[in-house]
Amino acid sequence: MTAIPTLRPAFFATCLVDALAPQVGRAALRLLARRGMRPQVPARQVCCGQSLFKAGHSAAARRVARAWVQAFSGAELIVSPSGSCVAHVRRNLPGLLEPWPELAAQARELAARTFELSQFLYRVTGLDSTGAAAPSPAWTYHPSCGLHRALGEDEAPYRLLDALAGEPRRPLPEAERCCGFGGSFSVTHPELSARLLADKLAAARQAGARTLVVGDVGCFLHLSCGAAQSDPELRVIHLAEALAGEGA
Amino acid sequence: MAGRLKPVSQERLAQALAGFTGRLRQLRAQGFSDPALTASFRARARAAKLEYLSRPAFYLARLAERVEDEGGRVHFAGDAAEARQQVVAICARAGVSRLVKGKSMTCEEIELNPALEAVGIQATETDLGEFIIQLAGETPFHILGPALHRTRREIAELFSRHFEPVDPDPKALTALARKVLRERFLQAEAGLTGVNVMACDSGTMALVTNEGNGRFCSTLPRVHIAVMGLEKPVPTLGDLALISTLLPRAAVGWPLSSYVSWLRGAAGRSAGAGPREFHLVIVDNGRSRILASDYREILLCLRCSSCLNHCPIYIAAGGHQYGWVYTGPMGSVLTPLLRGEEGDEDLSQASTLCGVCREKCPMGIDLPGLLLRRRQEARPPLHGLLPRLAAEMLSHRELFQGACRLAAPLLKGLSHLDDKHLPPGPWRGWRRGRRLPPMSGSTLLGALRHSKDRTRG
Numbered sequence: 140m141t142a143i144p145t146l147r148p149a150f151f152a153t154c155l156v157d158a159l160a161p162q163v164g165r166a167a168l169r170l171l172a173r174r175g176m177r178p179q180v181p182a183r184q185v186c187c188g189q190s191l192f193k194a195g196h197s198a199a200a201r202r203v204a205r206a207w208v209q210a211f212s213g214a215e216l217i218v219s220p221s222g223s224c225v226a227h228v229r230r231n232l233p234g235l236l237e238p239w240p241e242l243a244a245q246a247r248e249l250a251a252r253t254f255e256l257s258q259f260l261y262r263v264t265g266l267d268s269t270g271a272a273a274p275s276p277a278w279t280y281h282p283s284c285g286l287h288r289a290l291g292e293d294e295a296p297y298r299l300l301d302a303l304a305g306e307p308r309r310p311l312p313e314a315e316r317c318c319g320f321g322g323s324f325s326v327t328h329p330e331l332s333a334r335l336l337a338d339k340l341a342a343a344r345q346a347g348a349r350t351l352v353v354g355d356v357g358c359f360l361h362l363s364c365g366a367a368q369s370d371p372e373l374r375v376i377h378l379a380e381a382l383a384g385e386g387a
Numbered sequence: 388m389a390g391r392l393k394p395v396s397q398e399r400l401a402q403a404l405a406g407f408t409g410r411l412r413q414l415r416a417q418g419f420s421d422p423a424l425t426a427s428f429r430a431r432a433r434a435a436k437l438e439y440l441s442r443p444a445f446y447l448a449r450l451a452e453r454v455e456d457e458g459g460r461v462h463f464a465g466d467a468a469e470a471r472q473q474v475v476a477i478c479a480r481a482g483v484s485r486l487v488k489g490k491s492m493t494c495e496e497i498e499l500n501p502a503l504e505a506v507g508i509q510a511t512e513t514d515l516g517e518f519i520i521q522l523a524g525e526t527p528f529h530i531l532g533p534a535l536h537r538t539r540r541e542i543a544e545l546f547s548r549h550f551e552p553v554d555p556d557p558k559a560l561t562a563l564a565r566k567v568l569r570e571r572f573l574q575a576e577a578g579l580t581g582v583n584v585m586a587c588d589s590g591t592m593a594l595v596t597n598e599g600n601g602r603f604c605s606t607l608p609r610v611h612i613a614v615m616g617l618e619k620p621v622p623t624l625g626d627l628a629l630i631s632t633l634l635p636r637a638a639v640g641w642p643l644s645s646y647v648s649w650l651r652g653a654a655g656r657s658a659g660a661g662p663r664e665f666h667l668v669i670v671d672n673g674r675s676r677i678l679a680s681d682y683r684e685i686l687l688c689l690r691c692s693s694c695l696n697h698c699p700i701y702i703a704a705g706g707h708q709y710g711w712v713y714t715g716p717m718g719s720v721l722t723p724l725l726r727g728e729e730g731d732e733d734l735s736q737a738s739t740l741c742g743v744c745r746e747k748c749p750m751g752i753d754l755p756g757l758l759l760r761r762r763q764e765a766r767p768p769l770h771g772l773l774p775r776l777a778a779e780m781l782s783h784r785e786l787f788q789g790a791c792r793l794a795a796p797l798l799k800g801l802s803h804l805d806d807k808h809l810p811p812g813p814w815r816g817w818r819r820g821r822r823l824p825p826m827s828g829s830t831l832l833g834a835l836r837h838s839k840d841r842t843r844g
Contacts, residue, residue, distance in 0.1 A: 152831050154781060158791045159824045161831035180835055186781035191774055193740055195762030199778035206782035288742035317699045321739025327390045328737060329816030334394040334703050335739075336820055364821040 148259070149214035150178045151228075153221045154186035155356045163356065166383040167220045167256050173383075174264060178218070183210040188235075189227035194323040197235070204235045208246050216263070217253040220379045221356040222292060223285020225255045230289075255286060256379055261295035268302035271384025274350040274376060279311040279343055281362065283354030286378075287315060296354055299382055309346045316342075318353075320361035336365040343373060350374045352381040391730065392704045392737045400536055404705055407532055411696040414640030415747065429751045432633050435626035436618075436687050436750070439587070440678060443617065446587040447669065450620055453590030457652020459665035467497035470670045474499060474579070474612060475506055477666050481610045483508060483577040487568075489594065489601035490514035491581025492690050493616045493670055495527060495712040496725065499579075510579070511571045513600035515564055522549055528706040529714070530692040531638060536705065568600070578604030578662070582615035583634060583689070585667075586627040592667075593631045594648040597639070602648050611653070611662035617674040618686040630689065637691035637749035673725045682757055685720045687750040694744035694754060700737055709734065716744040716754040723761065735761035788830055795828030 148171065152164045171178040188203030207228070211217055219225050229250040236243040260266040280300055287293050300308055319325065319335025326332075339362060343351045351366070351373055353359040363375035376385065395401050419425040439446050451461040462477075464470035478486065486503065488494065488510055500521065503510040512521040516533035520526070522545050527533035534542070543555035546563055553563050580601050585592040592613055594601040605611050621627055627649070635644040654661035677686055695701045695715030706714040710731070713721045719734035735758045744754040780786045801814050802823040809815055814823060829837075 154787070157787075157831045158794075159826055161827075161834060164831040180832060182832065182836070183784050184832070185784055185787045188778075188781065191777060191781070193759065193762075194774070195735075195759070195765060196774035196778075197763050199774040202778040203781045284739070284741040284743070288746060315743070317739045317741035317743070319699065319739060321741070324736065324739045326813040326816040328392060328700075329819045330393045331390075331700060331703055331737075332739075332816075333820030335699050338699075338703075360824055361821070364817075364824050367822040368820060 146176045146216065146264070148176060148178050148216040148218045149211055150180045151184060151187075151211065151217050151219035151224070151253070152180070153219060153224050153356055155360060156220060157185070159360060160356065160377065162385075163220055163359070163377040163379050166377070166385055167218070167379040170256070170260065170269060170379060170383045171218065173269075174260065174266065176264075179214075181210050181214065185210070187224045187227050187232070189224050190322040192227060192231060192235070193321075200231075201235045201238070204232045204246070205239070205242060208232065208236065208242050208249060211249055212245060214249065215252065216259070217249060218256055218259045219253065220256045220377065221285065222255040222258075222283060222287070222290040223355050223357065225253050225258075226285055226289035228253045255290060255292055255295075257295040257299050257382065258290070258292045260382075261298055267298065269299055269382045269384070271303055271382060273303035273305040273307070274352065274374075274381055274385075275306055277306060277309060277346075277348050278350040278352060278381075279309040279346045279348040280314070280352045280378075280381075281311060281318060281339065281343075281354060281358060282314055283358045284315075284317050285357070286354040296378055300352065300378075303381070303384075309348055311346050311348075312342045313338075314342075318358045318361055320357045322357065325361065333365075336361060337369070340365055340370050340373065344370070348373070350376060352376055352378055354378050390733050390737050391710070392700065392708045394703045395705045399538065400705060401703075403535055404702055407529070407535055408696040408702050411531070411639065411692070415637060415693055415696065416640070418636035418640035418642070419749075428629070428633050428636075429749060432626075432629055433687065433750055435621045435623075435629065438622050439620050440618070440683065440686060443620075443678065446620055446622060447617075450585065450587040450590060453587070454652060454665070454667055457590055457665075458654075459590070459652045459667055462666060462668045464668055464670045464672070467670070467672050470497045470614065470668055470672065471499055471502040473668050474614065475502060475508070477610070477612055477668075478503070478508055478577060479506075481577065481664060483610060485509045485511075485571070485575045486577045486579055487511050487513050487571055487575040487604050487608065488517075489578070489580035489596065489604040490517050490533070491579075491614055492527075492530065492712060493581050493614050494579070496616075497614070497670060497672060499614070511568070511575075513568050513572070513604060514596070514598060515561070518564055518568070519545065522546075526707065526712050527714075529695060530690055536707070572603050572607055575608045577610035577612060578606075578608040579612045579614065580604050582613050582619050582667075584627050584630040585615060585620045586622070586624040587620050588623045589651065591624055591627060591649050591651045593627055594646075594650065595631060595634050595644045596648075597645045599646045602646050605648060605650055606661055609662055610664040610666070611650075612666045612668065614668045614670060617669055617671045618678075618688075633749050634689050634691050637689065637693045637747075677724050680724075681760060682720065682724055684752050685717065685724070685757060687752050688717050688721070689750060690717075691749055693747045693749060697743045697747045699739070699741065699743070704737075716758070717752075720754060720757045720761070732761070732765050735759075735765065784832075788833055791826070791830050792828045795826040798823050798826045
């Protein structure tokens with residue numbers, strides 16, 4: 140691997156990884172370090188406000204957006220393991236911060252420099268392979284709507300996953316179907332949410348997978364909590380862990 | 388808090404939904420296999436509709452002029468009641484006592500059939516699915532499959548009760564429906580249809596159907612009444628041709644449906660084929676209000692059902708729980724705008740905002756964006772204490788870490804309780820099919836800082 144020693148990207152962990160899935164953050168940081176970078180972790184960061192925004196609480200989301208921009212102020216590049224959070228930063232933060240023109244201008248600059256992890260590795264640093272081994276023995280990938288649709292990144296994760304050594308990725312039936320998380324939806328419509336979750340786990344079983352790799356953080360937590368309940372044989376890991384070769 | 392939509396409970400219905408929408412998803416993929424062509428269709432169709440919607444008064448005046456030039460009559464209805472009155476009055480003037488109907492979502496919306504029955508006019512739905520749900524007294528379960536939720540056994544019982552004993556065999560059922568409908572077609576003094584798209588430059592309307600019943604309704608009886616939502620016209624015949632192919636591509640994957648009729652005016656007193664009278668009823672019923680609002684993009688909707696067929700919520704819940712004639716993502720946007728009954732607002736929550744509806748919409752309508760807008764408008768700024776508290780917690784590192792420390796033992800405690808003893812809260816919903824996530828209480832950032840301090844020693 141070519142080292143790119145000059146890059147010191149700021150790492151945006153996201154609130155969910157920070158509080159509930161630190162292993163995903165560690166895997167992402169390891170990936171960046173292995174690529175010869177020295178990721179920084181801005182100490183004031185918490186959340187981008189995506190979930191409040193999508194639940195319709197614009198004013199609350201504006202408050203959080205402001206703190207996010209202040210926490211990442213001055214960063215040259217920002218990398219995050221969540222495509223939906225990156226999509227929120229890119230698409231919605233500048234608009235939300237319009238009441239404060241200076242913050243809005245900063246948000247626009249930061250938005251253009253914020254990347255999802257696989258996207259950053261593949262598109263910005265030109266990485267074709269992380270050199271890691273595939274999670275064994277039989278694995279598949281759920282692309283996640285936030286990464287796949289909201290961010291529109293439908294190439295980078297596939298390229299890097301398909302470069303993993305060992306067992307090839309198994310196709311997941313109806314792969315692009317939502318897993319039913321949807322933030323507030325998972326508690327306002329628990330029965331529907333659980334049905335969609337069960338369908339996704341069934342699709343993974345149908346693919347013959349023992350490991351389900353998930354592209355985004357919310358879906359990763361949703362599916363891993365679901366598998367813990369109804370399918371403990373199925374291991375659910377996040378894209379960052381798969382690319383770092385964890386669980387191989 | 389809890390939404391009204393739930394997964395359908397009957398296994399048979401769940402399978403019917405999965406099968407029907409699955410076939411339509413496959414077909415749609417065939418209809419739009421070329422991404423460049425899809426993008427070009429979408430751009431041109433949007434431009435045509437947006438042009439019309441930018442000057443509707445101008446275009447409608449032109450349309451009315453052309454229709455009347457061709458011997459037709461144009462009626463404007465401000466709301467559903469006025470539209471019903473106008474249709475009833477047209478029937479009364481023309482001495483219509485029996486009427487055949489093609490499928491029309493707009494007629495479902497204005498609840499036309501009960502109004503016709505009330506004045507003694509027999510109105511018969513002639514689309515097979517609509518025919519079935521009319522007998523059953525129901526609203527459509529799906530735009531293309533109105534009676535999708537009915538088994539052939541139930542349909543046989545329904546037919547036997549209304550007509551003559553019949554076996555629950557699809558061929559026998561179709562043959563009986565055909566026999567009944569043929570008679571009605573021949574007896575009817577008027578045919579009533581919807582309008583899929585209409586060209587303002589020539590007064591031509593298009594009907595896109597698969598059973599041919601729309602063509603019967605619009606050509607056989609001596610009076611043809613077309614009921615059209617205000618949003619349906621496009622400026623030119625070329626635009627009409629474009630939408631005539633875009634609609635069946637999006638709905639069933641074909642460049643054209645089995646029957647595409649382009650109709651213009653009335654045959655008048657001449658010996659030519661076609662109805663002697665043609666009436667176009669243009670229905671506003673809230674559409675002007677939508678046009679003047681931030682939701683105007685929903686007026687681009689062609690009612691193709693593509694968003695229903697791809698929406699994971701619709702596929703799991705089916706049509707009836709949306710509570711009205713419009714269902715799926717477009718229904719969740721339209722129902723509160725057009726009807727606005729209490730509880731309709733909840734429909735904006737019935738979405739994961741996964742975005743598949745926008746991706747598959749032939750007109751590229753930003754349905755998730757419109758649903759999100761409704762969510763935002765349903766709540767005043769900083770509504771309630773919880774979002775405000777959450778915002779503070781998610782804006783301050785110390786508060787966040789403190790909250791994580793407090794939440795960890797709470798979450799652990801809750802996860803050890805069985806469902807019966809679980810106190811009310813969001814965890815109740817979450818625990819359906821999901822464990823609560825394990826939480827250590829120390830955050831990733833806290834742990835990183837700690838290990839850094841240690842190495843520095």
